[in-house]
Amino acid sequence: MLAYIGRRISIALLILFGSTYLTYQLAAYSGDPLAGIRESQDPKKEQIMAELTKFYQLDVPPPARYFLWLQKALGFATGTPDFGTSAIMRLPVIDQIAEAIPVTIRLVTAATILAIVLGITFGVLSAIRQYSRLDYSLTFLSFLLYSLPIFWVAVMLKEYMAIQFNLFLVDPKINLVANGITSALLAVVLAGFVSGTRRRVLITLVSSFAIFMSLFYVLSLTNWFRTPGLGIWGVAFLGLATSVGLTHVFAGLHNRKALYAGIASVAVGVAVYQPFGTIVNETGNFGILMLMGALMLSVSYFVGYFFS
Incomplete structure (x- = not known):
């Protein structure tokens, strides 16, 4: 097991090295960081260009310059990791990475949750309607998106x-x-x-x-x-259409208990739409929003239990 973990870590490090090297070369050859200064009318532009060339080591070919950057990034040069300074923003790269990390984490979390929900839903639908047109459509769509x-x-x-x-x-x-x-x-x-x-x-x-x-x-x-909104009638229509559509896909419209349970859940949602909207607009608290979501899930569960 330890050998397997070690191999996987080694492969991950090699991939990380290759991807950073390739990205560094693409960034280095894609443009000239001194182009804007070279075209300026500043009488000190030669001095500025010389300082930037020395600071960013632009006189070193990019393949060799990557290893100089890697030495600083790993902290071998100064004892502390230094990812350098952005040639465009003139800000430390580590600060820009720290600024982007929360957004990246939110995107990864949202993508993971969405993938789990859609994956389970598509899998259940394919199992229920096996060898049907729906099964073939979902299978084709899944393989298309996966590839x-x-x-x-x-x-x-x-x-x-x-x-x-x-x-x-x-x-x-x-x-x-x-x-x-x-x-x-x-x-x-x-x-x-x-x-x-x-x-x-x-x-x-x-x-x-x-x-x-x-x-x-x-x-x-x-x-x-430009000014989107549903209103109570839009929520009622959209909820009813979604309820009927999901009932048709999962259970069939002949299953009256499932159909009535879905319609009852929509009726409860429409009834609490205005009070819940007022609470969210006045508080703006994410915890309150999550609590109301949990409450609606509980109501849906009891509605389904009542009609079962």
Whole structure:
């Protein structure tokens, strides 16, 4: 066991060394840190360039310069780890790492929880509807997402879900082409969750496409993306639709006990929507929010127990 752990640690260290070396070389060859100063009209620019060249050891080729940086980073040079100073921000790199660590931990935690919830949910659904259209759709989607390169997906999400979405919020209008493509993709996904004949699936596909097209058009027309909100009627409609949809997928609409339990849970949620919203707006306490979430889970459990 100790030998196995030792091998895994050794492999991890080699991967860490290789990744840092490659990242260092890409950063070193991707641009000139002196380009901005070289184009300036400052009469002391030659002196400044000489000082920066000496400070960052730019006269040393990047492959050899990495090992000089690694020596400082491991603390062999001064006795304390020194990751250097950012050439752009002019701030210690360790301070920027410390600033990014909390965000990274939150992202990793959220991704882990989301992966567990979605993984278990998809697994249960595939087991319940084995060899059905839903099973094949979930299996295809799972293998597709699993096979995608993580770093590529991260870059795409950052580009389109963060940067482009912020630019979209400046003028939140969905054009006809984007509306059609988005509605078609959502309709295909929704049709994959429907069992039955091809006619039923085709009807679901067409009707879902029309509903999504109309919904996005109305949301764009009313400027909803800039000032989003559901209100009590939106919560009631969305909760009821979700309840019926999940009942259909997990138990089937013929299971009246499951259907009534879901509708009752939605009714309780709608009833406490206004009081809970007032408490959250006035306190803004995360602990209160978690307590209310636990309370709603308890209510859902007792509702399910009552209808079982």
